[in-house]
Amino acid sequence: MDITVNILLTIATAATPLLIAAIGELVVERSGVLNLGVEGMMIMGAVGGFGASYLTGSPWIGLLAAIAMGAVFSLLFAVMTLSLATNQVATGLSLTLLGLGLSGMMGTSFVGQPGERLPNIDIPGLTSIPVIGRLLFGQDPIFYISIALTAAVMWFLFKTRTGLTLRSIGDSHTSAHALGIKVIRYRYLAVIFGGACAGLAGGHLSLVYTPQWVENMSAGRGWIALALVVFASWRPWRVLAGAYIFGAVWIGQLHAQAFGIPVPSQFLSSLPYLATVVVLVLISRNKRLTMMNTPASLGQPFVPDR
Amino acid sequence: MSANQDGTNLLEVRGLTKIFGTLTACDHIDLDIARGEIQALLGENGAGKSTLVKMLFGSLEPNAGEIFWNGQAVRISSPGVAKKLGIGMVFQHFSLFEALTAAENIALSLDDGSPISSIAAKARALSFSYGLPLDPESLVGDLSVGERQRIEIIRCLLQTPQLIILDEPTSVLTPQEADKLFETLERLRSEGKSILYISHRLEEVKRICDRATVLRHGKVVGHCNPREETASSLARMMVGNEVQAVVRAPVEGIATAQPLLEIRNLSRKPATPFSIPLKGINLNVRAGEVIGIAGVAGNGQGEFFECVSGEVLQQDAASVRIRGKDAGGLTITGRRLLGAAFVPEERLGHGAAPRMKLSENLLLSRHATDGKAFVGTGGMVKSAAIYAAAQRIIEAMDVRKSAPDPEAAALSGGNLQKFIVGRELDRRPSVLVVNQPTWGVDAGAAAHIRQALIELSRSGSAVLVISQDLDELFEISDAIAVMHNGVLSKPMPIAEATFEKVGLLMGGAEPGHAEHTLETA
Numbered sequence: 014m015d016i017t018v019n020i021l022l023t024i025a026t027a028a029t030p031l032l033i034a035a036i037g038e039l040v041v042e043r044s045g046v047l048n049l050g051v052e053g054m055m056i057m058g059a060v061g062g063f064g065a066s067y068l069t070g071s072p073w074i075g076l077l078a079a080i081a082m083g084a085v086f087s088l089l090f091a092v093m094t095l096s097l098a099t100n101q102v103a104t105g106l107s108l109t110l111l112g113l114g115l116s117g118m119m120g121t122s123f124v125g126q127p128g129e130r131l132p133n134i135d136i137p138g139l140t141s142i143p144v145i146g147r148l149l150f151g152q153d154p155i156f157y158i159s160i161a162l163t164a165a166v167m168w169f170l171f172k173t174r175t176g177l178t179l180r181s182i183g184d185s186h187t188s189a190h191a192l193g194i195k196v197i198r199y200r201y202l203a204v205i206f207g208g209a210c211a212g213l214a215g216g217h218l219s220l221v222y223t224p225q226w227v228e229n230m231s232a233g234r235g236w237i238a239l240a241l242v243v244f245a246s247w248r249p250w251r252v253l254a255g256a257y258i259f260g261a262v263w264i265g266q267l268h269a270q271a272f273g274i275p276v277p278s279q280f281l282s283s284l285p286y287l288a289t290v291v292v293l294v295l296i297s298r299n300k301r302l303t304m305m306n307t308p309a310s311l312g313q314p315f316v317p318d319r
Numbered sequence: 320m321s322a323n324q325d326g327t328n329l330l331e332v333r334g335l336t337k338i339f340g341t342l343t344a345c346d347h348i349d350l351d352i353a354r355g356e357i358q359a360l361l362g363e364n365g366a367g368k369s370t371l372v373k374m375l376f377g378s379l380e381p382n383a384g385e386i387f388w389n390g391q392a393v394r395i396s397s398p399g400v401a402k403k404l405g406i407g408m409v410f411q412h413f414s415l416f417e418a419l420t421a422a423e424n425i426a427l428s429l430d431d432g433s434p435i436s437s438i439a440a441k442a443r444a445l446s447f448s449y450g451l452p453l454d455p456e457s458l459v460g461d462l463s464v465g466e467r468q469r470i471e472i473i474r475c476l477l478q479t480p481q482l483i484i485l486d487e488p489t490s491v492l493t494p495q496e497a498d499k500l501f502e503t504l505e506r507l508r509s510e511g512k513s514i515l516y517i518s519h520r521l522e523e524v525k526r527i528c529d530r531a532t533v534l535r536h537g538k539v540v541g542h543c544n545p546r547e548e549t550a551s552s553l554a555r556m557m558v559g560n561e562v563q564a565v566v567r568a569p570v571e572g573i574a575t576a577q578p579l580l581e582i583r584n585l586s587r588k589p590a591t592p593f594s595i596p597l598k599g600i601n602l603n604v605r606a607g608e609v610i611g612i613a614g615v616a617g618n619g620q621g622e623f624f625e626c627v628s629g630e631v632l633q634q635d636a637a638s639v640r641i642r643g644k645d646a647g648g649l650t651i652t653g654r655r656l657l658g659a660a661f662v663p664e665e666r667l668g669h670g671a672a673p674r675m676k677l678s679e680n681l682l683l684s685r686h687a688t689d690g691k692a693f694v695g696t697g698g699m700v701k702s703a704a705i706y707a708a709a710q711r712i713i714e715a716m717d718v719r720k721s722a723p724d725p726e727a728a729a730l731s732g733g734n735l736q737k738f739i740v741g742r743e744l745d746r747r748p749s750v751l752v753v754n755q756p757t758w759g760v761d762a763g764a765a766a767h768i769r770q771a772l773i774e775l776s777r778s779g780s781a782v783l784v785i786s787q788d789l790d791e792l793f794e795i796s797d798a799i800a801v802m803h804n805g806v807l808s809k810p811m812p813i814a815e816a817t818f819e820k821v822g823l824l825m826g827g828a829e830p831g832h833a834e835h836t837l838e839t840a
Contacts, residue, residue, distance in 0.1 A: 174426065181416045181427050188414035191378055192428050193399030305418045305458065 028260030037210020049105025052235025053112020058215025083212015183308030335384030407480030611796030
């Protein structure tokens with residue numbers, strides 16, 4: 014029984030950073046901006062979070078620093094693509110490259126230093142319930158944030174006027190501009206929110222997942238988060254499902270490799286990607302829903318003609 | 320507003336100027352709009368009407384000039400400012416969001432913070448009270464042009480503006496829908512609201528407008544009372560010279576001519592929950608004739624066009640035959656290679672790729688049929704050849720533009736339409752299918768396009784025109800069929816057709832379709 018619970022716990026831990034980064038990117042893309050710099054913002058969050066935690070001794074300050082780092086780094090992207098109308102794909106890619114290099118440089122003195130893990134939050138009474146107690150009520154704080162964030166983004170996008178406005182900008186920025194909606198301002202806020210989320214996801218890596226600093230420790234998770242958003246056809250609950258499927262198959266194949274199942278390890282390592290793609294493609298079969306949810310102006314620079 | 324009822328005009332414009340590159344779109348324009356009047360803004364395509372109203376609505380910033388609102392100088396720096404002042408606008412190129420529902424589209428332009436859940440009910444109530452029925456839950460992407468326009472109008476009315484700017488509002492409405500709109504406008508006028516009305520339909524301008532300002536080449540060339548003018552005198556003011564009346568020579572021996580386009584028992588299931596199924600459509604279009612299809616927006620005309628053009632393939636290859644060959648299973652290119660040409664309803668994004676040059680747009684629809692002329696060895700595009708062909712079309716159709724080979728999106732709606740129709744006419748196709756050939760096109764250009772369609776048919780081609788403009792269909796068609804709820808009536812020879820008969824069929828009053836199916840089968 015304990016083994017099962019432990020496996021389930023590691024699944025949640027593996028899925029949480031993907032979920033947070035993907036939810037942030039989902040909001041960005043819903044506003045019509047394609048930020049390919051998730052990986053870069055994530056690793057900046059990781060190094061910022063670890064550094065602040067290491068220097069102050071408080072992982073909580075580290076958590077805030079990770080969020081701030083991601084947000085500030087995304088601001089660079091926002092200024093370039095929104096105010097200067099540069100190509101979003103190229104700018105996003107260079108943001109990732111910059112983030113990977115910059116974080117490596119900033120983190121040289123942290124390599125090999127022991128870090129402090131964010132403590133789990135136990136809720137007296139609930140945590141001691143067998144099996145589900147530890148799963149639902151004895152996790153790290155970022156796990157709770159990730160679930161609350163998903164619910165909040167769902168509510169924001171589909172139940173609030175501001176969310177509707179954001180979606181409309183993603184559908185047609187020219188129409189939105191014609192209605193007097195401040196397209197650029199909304200997109201700035203969306204990009205910064207996405208950056209803060211990516212930073213938080215990075216903070217999860219260096220403060221919870223493996224509380225230490227290793228260069229390149231995001232290991233492609235930012236790219237997986239980006240892919241999740243597309244395969245989930247820009248729907249928050251599908252991002253949640255995708256992140257957990259990925260996490261589950263990822264952990265599952267690690268255990269399978271450990272047991273020595275006679276299947277090539279390369280195949281097992283590719284399983285999480287395959288499984289996630291297959292499941293998300295299957296649930297996105299409804300073309301009409303996909304058409305409704307795809308931001309039509311995604312990736313197009315917006316320059317209001319005056 | 321009562322504090323301001325001191326004789327000043329609601330809106331005064333002095334010396335408003337807008338320059339794009341080398342083109343002066345608006346050149347020192349003066350305009351006064353009084354309270355409670357419907358003023359018409361007339362002018363050809365490219366005369367500067369759209370530019371002027373965009374400046375009034377804050378979408379464009381003038382280079383020079385002043386705007387006074389209730390006697391106060393104002394700077395309308397954004398559409399938000401215009402809305403706060405009390406200026407509402409119904410756009411010609413719709414500013415709707417296709418992936419959102421009608422209710423959500425309406426909600427977006429209301430800033431009063433009312434909950435989204437209540438807007439659907441509000442929109443439904445308002446749409447019925449103004450006689451513009453609307454399903455708030457439907458997705459805009461699934462709606463016809465006419466239905467989309469209803470959303471635009473309702474969206475504008477819900478904001479209770481003082482000045483309403485309507486850019487070509489009736490171009491996609493049926494006579495009955497237009498009548499309803501005029502009632503609405505008259506009601507708004509009696510409530511003391513002012514309306515700036517842009518239209519190419521001079522008859523309706525005469526009918527509802529109190530005053531008219533005429534623009535030509537970016538300048539105000541005159542004011543008049545449209546009620547005291549005739550349609551042709553108004554047209555003369557706009558164009559600067561006489562508009563040629565469309566001439567349709569009667570044709571002999573059509574009954575024995577070869578049918579070039581045959582539709583046989585064409586049916587189609589609805590593609591989306593909101594679209595119309597087509598039910599057993601039969602139609603022959605013979606060499607030398609123009610057949611018009613009338614109908615209220617959203618009765619299956621769009622679905623029918625998609626089937627005929629090959630955007631949607633048919634199960635039964637014989638249900639669409641072009642020049643005697645089964646074409647139901649062929650793609651658009653396959654059907655073009657048989658000698659057919661198609662002009663869809665939507666100009667931007669369907670008829671033309673907005674961010675591509677005109678010459679490149681020319682290649683898009685003609686790379687297969689004119690491959691030898693436009694594409695060289697190894698698939699290299701012959702830029703000089705497509706440029707020359709584009710210039711030939713631009714000249715033949717009198718397309719007004721600001722650059723030698725501009726992007727499609729840079730043209731005004733009417734000018735782009737002239738180019739798209741000209742692109743297909745230039746091929747001399749033996750079958751031409753056109754959906755809404757002159758929507759939003761001014762009188763002079765519309766006459767030009769209509770005459771070109773008639774001439775194409777008289778040179779031995781079959782021409783099928785789908786239109787919501789009954790005047791147009793009566794002007795150019797040799798026979799008119801009516802589409803209602805996915806069923807096509809038997810074509811009525813023009814000599815027998817009257818507005819009343821066609822109007823009844825458009826409303827679905829005459830259930831005589833079954834008889835027709837038997838006859839042609």
